[in-house]
Amino acid sequence: MSLSLPPEIAGAVTNRGLNLIINSSEQCNLRCVYCYESFSIGHMKLDLARGIVNLVRKRVEDGLEWLEIDFFGGEPLGAWNTVEYVTGNIHELCRRHGVTLLGGMTTNSTLLHQGRFDWLVKHGITAFQVTLDGPREIHDARRVSLHKTGSFDVIWKRLAMMKASTFPELDVVIRVHFDADSWPSLVGESGFVATVVEAFIRDDLRFRLHFNPVEQWGAGSAEGIRYFASHRDALAAREKILACVAQTGLGPNQVPQLLKGVEVGESGHTVCYAARANAFVVRADGAVSKCTVAFNDDRNVVGRITSEGDLIIDHKLHAPWMRGLVSGDASELACPARGHIWPV
Amino acid sequence: MSTRFANVTVAASNAVEAAPASQAIDGKRLSFADLRVDPLGKVPDETARIAGTNSTCATPVLKNPECKPPPD
Numbered sequence: 001m002s003l004s005l006p007p008e009i010a011g012a013v014t015n016r017g018l019n020l021i022i023n024s025s026e027q028c029n030l031r032c033v034y035c036y037e038s039f040s041i042g043h044m045k046l047d048l049a050r051g052i053v054n055l056v057r058k059r060v061e062d063g064l065e066w067l068e069i070d071f072f073g074g075e076p077l078g079a080w081n082t083v084e085y086v087t088g089n090i091h092e093l094c095r096r097h098g099v100t101l102l103g104g105m106t107t108n109s110t111l112l113h114q115g116r117f118d119w120l121v122k123h124g125i126t127a128f129q130v131t132l133d134g135p136r137e138i139h140d141a142r143r144v145s146l147h148k149t150g151s152f153d154v155i156w157k158r159l160a161m162m163k164a165s166t167f168p169e170l171d172v173v174i175r176v177h178f179d180a181d182s183w184p185s186l187v188g189e190s191g192f193v194a195t196v197v198e199a200f201i202r203d204d205l206r207f208r209l210h211f212n213p214v215e216q217w218g219a220g221s222a223e224g225i226r227y228f229a230s231h232r233d234a235l236a237a238r239e240k241i242l243a244c245v246a247q248t249g250l251g252p253n254q255v256p257q258l259l260k261g262v263e264v265g266e267s268g269h270t271v272c273y274a275a276r277a278n279a280f281v282v283r284a285d286g287a288v289s290k291c292t293v294a295f296n297d298d299r300n301v302v303g304r305i306t307s308e309g310d311l312i313i314d315h316k317l318h319a320p321w322m323r324g325l326v327s328g329d330a331s332e333l334a335c336p337a338r339g340h341i342w343p344v
Numbered sequence: 345m346s347t348r349f350a351n352v353t354v355a356a357s358n359a360v361e362a363a364p365a366s367q368a369i370d371g372k373r374l375s376f377a378d379l380r381v382d383p384l385g386k387v388p389d390e391t392a393r394i395a396g397t398n399s400t401c402a403t404p405v406l407k408n409p410e411c412k413p414p415p416d
Contacts, residue, residue: 005395013379014395015386058384277379277387310383319376326374
């Protein structure tokens with residue numbers, strides 16, 4: 001008897017792969033005015049980092065074929081020792097057991113010095129997502145340090161460092177935020193998009209672009225931000241930005257949103273990591289979550305990891321996140337937080 | 345194009361109890377019992393067998409950056 005699951009569903013339940021999103025630190029050296037995080041948890045302690053490595057050790061010895069680790073936060077590089085410990089050990093375990101390692105990091109990049117960057121890429125952390133909020137004067141009003149200074153120049157410098165590297169496996173997503181006031185600065189022949197395209201994207205397939213509207217995500221002051229009146233307005237602005245991108249000659253291989261606006265799997269659907277049975281967010285305090293946005297909601301804590309490397313998961317808390325795998329509902333697969341902890 | 349994998353809808357509020365465990369191996373769909381993970385984060389062997397080799401590599405978070413908070 002056999003059941004042929006759609007590849008996206010099969011990939012979301014298989015034991016052949018494991019996705020760990022690791023919040024090595026939930027502190028950050030920036031205070032972006034719209035950030036949704038509370039920074040109430042600090043750096044991950046060593047015993048929890050050991051727990052992650054122990055979990056991976058057990059899985060690679062148990063036939064795991066691929067492991068995806070994504071560092072998130074907070075600012076993950078704020079806890080460099082943890083990143084180095086986890087990455088170094090996991091890289092060696094995967095190498096020894098022939099497990100494919102897919103490594104990535106969502107970082108503001110301000111702490112990504114050349115030495116760290118080289119070390120990370122050589123140890124399998126090859127994908128980076130770095131955010132810019134527009135030209136310097138706009139970016140620096142939104143993505144500010146704890147000391148209220150701007151971050152544009154250092155982030156631009158880090159991107160230039162990545163660009164100058166010769167790592168063919170490098171995969172950099174430059175995420176560009178925009179709001180109701182800032183989006184016009186992105187478009188036009190001399191707009192910010194054209195600047196970024198010429199500086200990083202054109203003729204370098206290691207770099208991609210992604211555009212996201214700033215919305216009312218919660219905890220930040222939102223000082224200086226004018227939100228879009230509706231999500232529909234935000235999407236309309238994004239369409240104008242994408243039209244500008246298309247005029248530069250770039251295609252969906254470097255700007256996937258030019259294709260359909262969302263990444264679509266083989267059977268025409270998107271499955272969020274939060275909807276997967278084999279994806280977990282390990283918080284800096286050892287809690288295990290599903291979603292990387294709803295960090296302040298208790299329903300997003302489904303268990304914990306022990307220093308021995310055991311995942312203690314409460315199935316009744318975990319199940320609602322995976323309901324799309326049972327129902328097949330595309331919206332539940334794309335964002336299981338909606339309808340569970342957020343309104344549909 | 346269909347927006348669903350299966351012709352079934354389960355409300356989130358009663359989802360845990362709604363789906364009988366036998367349906368997946370009957371060739372219909374997964375149930376919540378099929379998705380219960382052990383301390384290694386693994387689903388039951390029978391679920392893994394159903395997933396078989398028809399599973400693509402995980403979709404990296406960084407390649408799926410559309411995830412966003414609720415609408416205002």
